[in-house]
Amino acid sequence: MSSVERFNPHVADARWQNIWEERNSFVADDNSSKPRAYVLEMFPYPSGRIHIGHVRNYTMGDVLARYKRMTGYEVLHPMGWDAFGMPAENAAMEKNVHPRGWTRDNIANMKAQLKRLGFAIDWKRELATCEPEYYGHEQALFLKLYAAGLVYRKESAVNWDPVDMTVLANEQVIDGKGWRSGAPVERRKLSQWFLKITDFADELLTGLGSLDQWPDKVRLMQENWIGKSQGLKCTFRFPGGDGGIDVYTTRPDTMFGASFVAIAADHPIAQKLAANAPDLQAFVEECRKGGTTAADIETAEKLGFNTGLTVEHPLDASWHLPVYVANFVLMDYGTGAVFGCPAHDQRDLDFARKYDLPVTRVVADGDVTDSVFAGNIAFTAPGNIVNSHWMNGMTIDQAKADVIARAQAEGWGKGQTQYRLRDWGVSRQRYWGTPIPIIHCQTCGAVPVPDDQLPVTLPEDVSFDIPGNPLDRHPSWSKVDCPSCGNAARRETDTLDTFVDSSWYFIRFASQPKDKPFDRAVAEKWLPVDQYIGGVEHAILHLLYARFWTRALSHIGLIDVKEPFASLFTQGMVTHQTYQDAKGSWLSPDQVRREGDVWTIIDSGAPAVAGRIEKMSKSKKNVVDPDDIVDQYGADAVRWFMLSDSPPERDLEWSEAGIEGCWRFVQRLWRLTSQVRGADGADKALDRKTHQVIAGVGADIEALAFNKAVAKIYDLANAIEKAAPSASRDAAIRTILLLSSPMVPHLAEEAWTQLGAEMGGGLIANAAWPAVDPTLLEEDEVTIAIQVRGKLRDTLTVAKGLPPAEMEALALASEKVQHAMDGGDIKKIVVVPDRLVNIVI
RNA sequence: GCGGAUGUGGCGGAAUGGUAGACGCUACAGACUUAAAAUCUGUUGUCCGUAAGGGCGUGCGGGUUCGAGUCCCGCCAUCCGCACCA
Numbered sequence: 054m055s056s057v058e059r060f061n062p063h064v065a066d067a068r069w070q071n072i073w074e075e076r077n078s079f080v081a082d083d084n085s086s087k088p089r090a091y092v093l094e095m096f097p098y099p100s101g102r103i104h105i106g107h108v109r110n111y112t113m114g115d116v117l118a119r120y121k122r123m124t125g126y127e128v129l130h131p132m133g134w135d136a137f138g139m140p141a142e143n144a145a146m147e148k149n150v151h152p153r154g155w156t157r158d159n160i161a162n163m164k165a166q167l168k169r170l171g172f173a174i175d176w177k178r179e180l181a182t183c184e185p186e187y188y189g190h191e192q193a194l195f196l197k198l199y200a201a202g203l204v205y206r207k208e209s210a211v212n213w214d215p216v217d218m219t220v221l222a223n224e225q226v227i228d229g230k231g232w233r234s235g236a237p238v239e240r241r242k243l244s245q246w247f248l249k250i251t252d253f254a255d256e257l258l259t260g261l262g263s264l265d266q267w268p269d270k271v272r273l274m275q276e277n278w279i280g281k282s283q284g285l286k287c288t289f290r291f292p293g294g295d296g297g298i299d300v301y302t303t304r305p306d307t308m309f310g311a312s313f314v315a316i317a318a319d320h321p322i323a324q325k326l327a328a329n330a331p332d333l334q335a336f337v338e339e340c341r342k343g344g345t346t347a348a349d350i351e352t353a354e355k356l357g358f359n360t361g362l363t364v365e366h367p368l369d370a371s372w373h374l375p376v377y378v379a380n381f382v383l384m385d386y387g388t389g390a391v392f393g394c395p396a397h398d399q400r401d402l403d404f405a406r407k408y409d410l411p412v413t414r415v416v417a418d419g420d421v422t423d424s425v426f427a428g429n430i431a432f433t434a435p436g437n438i439v440n441s442h443w444m445n446g447m448t449i450d451q452a453k454a455d456v457i458a459r460a461q462a463e464g465w466g467k468g469q470t471q472y473r474l475r476d477w478g479v480s481r482q483r484y485w486g487t488p489i490p491i492i493h494c495q496t497c498g499a500v501p502v503p504d505d506q507l508p509v510t511l512p513e514d515v516s517f518d519i520p521g522n523p524l525d526r527h528p529s530w531s532k533v534d535c536p537s538c539g540n541a542a543r544r545e546t547d548t549l550d551t552f553v554d555s556s557w558y559f560i561r562f563a564s565q566p567k568d569k570p571f572d573r574a575v576a577e578k579w580l581p582v583d584q585y586i587g588g589v590e591h592a593i594l595h596l597l598y599a600r601f602w603t604r605a606l607s608h609i610g611l612i613d614v615k616e617p618f619a620s621l622f623t624q625g626m627v628t629h630q631t632y633q634d635a636k637g638s639w640l641s642p643d644q645v646r647r648e649g650d651v652w653t654i655i656d657s658g659a660p661a662v663a664g665r666i667e668k669m670s671k672s673k674k675n676v677v678d679p680d681d682i683v684d685q686y687g688a689d690a691v692r693w694f695m696l697s698d699s700p701p702e703r704d705l706e707w708s709e710a711g712i713e714g715c716w717r718f719v720q721r722l723w724r725l726t727s728q729v730r731g732a733d734g735a736d737k738a739l740d741r742k743t744h745q746v747i748a749g750v751g752a753d754i755e756a757l758a759f760n761k762a763v764a765k766i767y768d769l770a771n772a773i774e775k776a777a778p779s780a781s782r783d784a785a786i787r788t789i790l791l792l793s794s795p796m797v798p799h800l801a802e803e804a805w806t807q808l809g810a811e812m813g814g815g816l817i818a819n820a821a822w823p824a825v826d827p828t829l830l831e832e833d834e835v836t837i838a839i840q841v842r843g844k845l846r847d848t849l850t851v852a853k854g855l856p857p858a859e860m861e862a863l864a865l866a867s868e869k870v871q872h873a874m875d876g877g878d879i880k881k882i883v884v885v886p887d888r889l890v891n892i893v894i
Numbered sequence: 895g896c897g898g899a900u901g902u903g904g905c906g907g908a909a910u911g912g913u914a915g916a917c918g919c920u921a922c923a924g925a926c927u928u929a930a931a932a933u934c935u936g937u938u939g940u941c942c943g944u945a946a947g948g949g950c951g952u953g954c955g956g957g958u959u960c961g962a963g964u965c966c967c968g969c970c971a972u973c974c975g976c977a978c979c980a
Contacts, residue, residue, distance in 0.1 A: 059932090098980050138980060211978070222978040270898055274975075277897055347976045351895040381895090400895080474977095481978065551980070592898080594977065626974090668973095698906045698918060704973085706906070714919055720932085760907070764917035771917090838913040843961040845913055883960050889912050893960050 060723035060800055062687020069802045070171055078818055079118075079173040083564075083575050085127035091579045092118040093559055093618075095587030095595070096133045099159040099181075100140060103166045105627045105669060106588070108679050109705060112695040112796075113624060113759060114586050115172045119795035120754045122173070123822040129579050131562040132167065132174045134160050136183035137486045137551045139222060145485075145517040152485045153513070156183055166680055171688045171798050173818065178562050182554035183485070187561065189508025190570035191553060192490040194606065196501045199491075201609045203249045206499065209478050210345050213241035217520040220482040226344040233520070240341045245480035246489060246547065250601045253608075254279055254472040257600055266620035268702075271592045278593050280473025285457050286388065287466025289314050289364035292373060298322065298364055301387030301471055305460070306452030309441035310394040310415035312405055314364055315357065315379035317389040323378045326360055333358055333378065340380045355404045356380045367465045368456075379404065385475055396426040397433055415441050416449065477598065479550040484515055484523045486548030494535035494542040503536050509544070522546060555595055556602035559585075559617055573612055580612075581619045586757075589623035589702075596621070622757050625704040629675040631664040641674040642709075666706055677707050689797035690716040696759035696796055718767070719800055722793060725773060726804040729783045736781035742772045743785045744829040750792045751822065759796075766793050788823050838889040839864045841873040857884040864890035 073079060094114040097107050111132075118130035134156075141152035148155075160181060167174070180187050198204050212221040216234035220243070225232045250257075258279045261272045285305035290297035298314055316323050318340035327334040336358040343349050357377040366372040374392070381400055382391055395405035395412040405412050412426040416436040424440045426432075438444045444452045460466030480489065488509040490502040502509055512530040515523035524530060524546040535542035557570070563579035564571040587595075596618070603617040632640040634654060645652050645661045652661040669676045682691050693715040699705040746769040753762035769789050776782045787808060794801035794817045805817035832853060837860060839847040847869040851860065861882055864870055870892065877894035884890050 095980095100980090135980070140979085220978075223976095224979040226978095274898055278976085280897095345978080347896075351976095353895090478978080483978090550978075552977095555980085588980095589899090590975065590980085593975070595980085597977095700907075703900080703907090708906085708919080710919055711906080717932090718918090724933090761917085764908075767917050836913075840912085840961070843912095843959095848913060881960060883912090885912060889961090891912080891960055 059720055060687075060803060062689060062719075062799060065803045066169065066171060066683075066688050066799045069799045070168060072802075072816070073171075073173070073818065074176075076816070077177075078816065079122075079128075079130065079175050080177055081129040081131075081175045082127055083578065087125060087127040089129065089579060090118070090121040090126040090584075091129045091559075091563070091582045092121065092584050093129075093131070093562070093582045093586070095585070095591060096135050096555070096558060097163065098138060098140070099134045099136050099156055099163055101159045101162060103163050103679050105677055105679055105707060107167075108170060108691065109627055109695045109701075110586060110588070110624055111167065111170070111172055112692045113622070113701055113757065114584070115174075115692075116696065116754060116759060116795040117584055117586075117757065119173050119798065119818065120751075120822065122818065123791070123795070123820060124751075125821070128173075129178075129563065130172075130174055131178040132172070132176065133179055133558060133562065134163075134181040134183075135551065135555050135558075136160065136181040137188075137548075137554055139224075139483065139485070141485045142483060142517060149517075151513070151515075153183065153511075156181075156485075169680070169683050169688060170692065173798070178565065180558065180561060180565065182487075182551070182558065185508040185510050186567075187558075188487040188554070189510075190561070191487050191549070191557070192502070192507050192509060193504065194557065194570055194611075195549070195553070196490055196504075196507075197609055197611065198248065198605055199501055201605075203252065203605055203609075205247055205249065206244055207247055208242045209245045209247070210240040211243050211245075211482070212238045212344050214238055214520075219520040219522075223344060223346050226346075229343050229349070237342060238344055240343070240345055243480070243482075245478050246491075247476040247478050248601070248605075250477045250598075251472060251474055253601055253604050254281070254474050256604060257474075257597065260600065260604075260616055264616060264619075264621070267618075268621065268623055271589070271596065271621060271623060274592050275597055278474065278597065282471050282473070283453075284469060284471055285453075285460060285466050286469040287367055287460050289367060289374065289392065290370075290465075292363060292365050292370075298376065298390050299388040300390045300392050301469065302392060303471075304394060304397065304449075304453070305456035306438060306444070306447075306449045307394040307397050307415050308366070308368055308392070308456060309444070310396050310413045311366060311374060311392045312395055312411045312413065313375050313377055313393045313408075315377045315382050315391050315393055315404070317382040317384040318378055318380065319384040320378070320382075320389045322362075322376075323360075326362075326378075333360065336378060340378075350383070351381065353380060355400065355407060357404060357408055359408070367460065375410075377404075377408070386473065387471055395431070397431055399431040399433070402429065402431040413440060415439060477550075477552075477601070479553055480547040481550055482522045482525075482546075483548055484511065484517075486551060487554060488524075489545040489547050489549055491545040492533055492535060492542050493545060494538060494540060496540060497535055497537040497542075499545075500535055500537045500542070506536070524548070552595060552598045553602075556599045557606070559599070560603075560606075560612065571612070576612060577614065580614045581617050584620045584622065584757075585618040586622045586624060588626070592623060622701070624701050625699065626668045627707055628666045628704050629669050629677065629707045630666050631673050631675045633662045633664055635660060635662070639672070639674040642677075668704075669707070682712060686712055686716045687719070687799070689800045690719050693718060693763070693797055697763045698760055700760050701757055718770075719797060721770065722789070722797065722800060723804060725770065725786055726790060726807060728778075729786050729808055730778060732778035732780060732783060734779040734781070736776055736779040739772060739776045739779070739781045739785055741829050741832070742769060743781070743788050744826050747788060747792065747823050748825045748830060751825075754795070762792075763796070766796075791817065791820060791823050794818070794820070835887045837887065839867055839870055840889060840891040841870060842893055843891060844873070846870050846873040853887055855887075857886060860884050860886070860890050864892065 092114050094110045118128050121128045136156050141156050144155045145152050212226050214221050214231035214234050216236040226238050231238055282303045284303040286301045288297040288299055318337045327337050357379040360376045362376040363373040393401035395402040396414045397416055413424050414426040417439045418432045422439045438447045438452045457468040490509045492500045494500055512527055531544040531546050533544050559582055560571050560576050564575035566572050599617055606612050632645045646655050652663050654661050694712050746765045749765045750762045773785050790801050790804050801817045834850055835853050836848050836850050838845055847867045881893040
């Protein structure tokens with residue numbers, strides 16, 4: 054065998070990257086007459102270095118983008134930076150750098166890292182959300198939503214650090230304490246800006262029905278998040294007096310099982326009572342301890358305070374229920390008050406047992422109909438109503454309808470549709486975000502910044518030496534004249550949630566004029582995004598906010614797009630083994646060495662413990678830097694690894710052995726290419742294999758089943774290597790290059806030029822995807838399975854399309870089958886054409 | 895607490911209800927080499943058996959079916975999200 058020089062990615066990678074750039078190979082043409090494909094991966098936060106998870110994400114998108122180009126599409130595949138956020142402020146505090154400089158440096162580094170991977174990106178459309186050229190347009194869109202009545206202000210709770218005197222993000226609350234001060238956090242109310250996402254709750258819910266190319270699990274999660282429920286809103290009246298407590302319930306069928314009414318600590322009635330009752334005041338304070346997350350609130354021990362008030366049961370005015378203030382009732386959901394039916398709700402049951410309240414069964418658990426409910430597990434399954442007067446025997450649904458009808462007829466309540474979804478609070482008490490373009494005036498109230506004064510830019514001269522929002526304490530930035538009356542006024546110092554930035558960047562990618570957020574006609578040419586790819590951690594918030602924002606823009610007539618992402622794919626994480634020393638300190642993989650089953654620390658020789666395979670994280674030291682592995686193996690081997698083995702929606706474990714195998718395959722493809730010799734003759738079997746693989750790889754890439762596409766390419770490589778020289782073999786080698794070119798583009802270009810002298814040259818990136826010859830896909834023989842009572846006993850190779858009677862005869866003639874039947878009587882024979890025969894005895 | 899997922903050899907995984915383990919990795923054996931690397935060939939779920947062959951096998955327990963990794967019911971374990979991380 055002649056020796057072939059190795060493919061050298063250290064030279065080839067950069068050469069091809071430069072050629073693609075010089076030739077504008079991947080610049081998308083707005084005016085193209087080709088069919089369009091918009092391929093988008095979730096843009097990264099510029100943390101400083103790209104993470105291996107980014108490499109996986111962008112490699113998947115890149116393969117699809119390149120494949121789409123080869124199959125005749127005008128492809129838009131852009132990249133940008135989700136550049137506002139807390140890490141820049143943390144860096145500013147810790148390293149005394151300005152967030153802008155830190156972020157821009159990070160972007161430059163990460164862009165260089167991405168370029169080394171050879172992604173087919175239209176860099177001319179690059180954007181960063183922290184630049185006024187982006188966020189200025191965002192401010193304009195915000196004000197359009199404001200003018201349309203989709204933005205309002207209300208009080209809302211934040212995590213408050215009483216020592217640092219600052220607002221904390223949930224992430225900054227660790228075990229209920231501020232991450233820097235260590236002080237127990239409190240919930241404090243601030244006046245904040247909200248977007249009316251709840252106006253779109255029903256649209257966002259029904260819209261999910263049209264997203265048939267989204268994963269079912271994501272649609273289900275969004276459905277649950279929106280949480281539409283039908284229930285009863287009714288009043289429990291104060292005995293004899295005026296008014297009462299409005300309660301919302303999804304279980305009006307259980308009203309005869311009520312044993313208490315509970316209201317939120319923030320409920321107006323609780324507030325009013327607390328004003329004159331120090332012990333209740335103390336309890337309300339107690340309820341404010343702890344963070345604002347759902348997990349914190351719902352896992353906290355259930356606590357209540359008996360107010361001494363009672364209310365009348367709506368179905369029986371002589372029946373009085375005690376009123377508690379309870380920490381598990383949320384002011385944000387429903388009316389901020391519930392009636393407790395302990396037998397059929399776990400939280401209510403926990404509460405009732407704790408405060409020794411009656412527990413009455415009103416839904417039958419099979420034959421058990423006792424009114425006294427025993428045990429500490431609530432019964433929430435379907436059943437029939439019991440112990441409920443006229444409702445006895447009804448199903449839950451019948452009883453719900455009956456109570457609602459009765460409430461409406463008698464005027465003490467009505468049926469109501471309720472959503473779990475809350476309006477989107479977008480105010481952040483931080484510097485590094487989009488300034489909210491509002492001016493507060495003592496006489497005019499909140500006044501939008503006039504269009505001609507946009508963008509409202511962030512001041513540069515800020516300091517981060519003390520906690521809190523530097524915009525608040527800036528000496529002059531917030532001091533402005535009211536645009537309406539001209540009097541001294543104050544600029545809003547809160548900035549927008551970074552989820553706002555990421556709610557429309559895909560529109561700006563499609564069209565980025567200087568003077569407006571986007572050109573409608575151009576944006577509509579590209580949108581919706583044909584394939585969106587990103588982490589499943591964004592399944593709810595980012596994707597729901599982006600859907601809402603797009604609908605809101607559509608609602609006010611700025612764009613005619615309802616759903617921004619036609620097809621969604623959520624990828625798994627990249628994981629890696631973790632290692633610890635005897636004391637439990639984390640070790641990086643290159644600090645340890647394996648000898649048999651024993652791990653030791655290379656430097657000290659001390660034993661190490663190989664731990665769990667976990668998501669790569671700096672704190673556990675199990676990270677791999679993409680630059681290092683590209684240095685070592687070249688971009689193509691890294692890309693190939695990202696696509697191999699693990700299904701893309703599942704986690705991928707990084708391994709040294711795995712990347713070495715990929716490196717070997719890249720070299721193997723290179724050697725194969727050198728074997729095109731202009732031989733004659735056809736190889737029917739290889740032709741068939743080649744065309745089966747062309748069809749299979751194309752289908753797999755379209756389904757984003759890259760691991761399967763990779764396996765088929767391996768299969769073809771094996772078949773080519775085993776085949777004798779022929780024209781078919783030469784053709785198969787060209788084909789395998791084309792098929793693998795979206796995955797290993799540098800090698801493919803290099804090899805393509807080697808073959809190019811014969812073929813007229815040109816980039817493989819611009820080559821056409823090979824066509825499938827359907828006549829070659831069909832096999833003329835098939836192997837069928839012969840089973841006896843469902844167990845495999847023999848296999849036979851027969852002509853394709855053999856009639857069932859003949860299959861049956863062949864099966865019965867088999868010695869192995871006869872042996873397995875052991876003389877038994879045949880009860881039945883199942884024949885599946887071209888597949889199997891099952892003899893039942 | 896609520897919501898969502900995952901579970902198949904030594905490992906990653908493949909398998910329209912129809913031959914479980916494709917393909918890759920690892921390991922082992924052999925070829926080539928002064929040697930190593932690279933490359934090539936073969937073996938590699940498990941148990942019994944010299945072999946032919948057979949038993950058992952897709953987290954656990956049931957069920958449906960001629961036939962279940964796949965469908966249904968009930969468990970167990972692990973992971974992810976929960977509205978101010980991005």
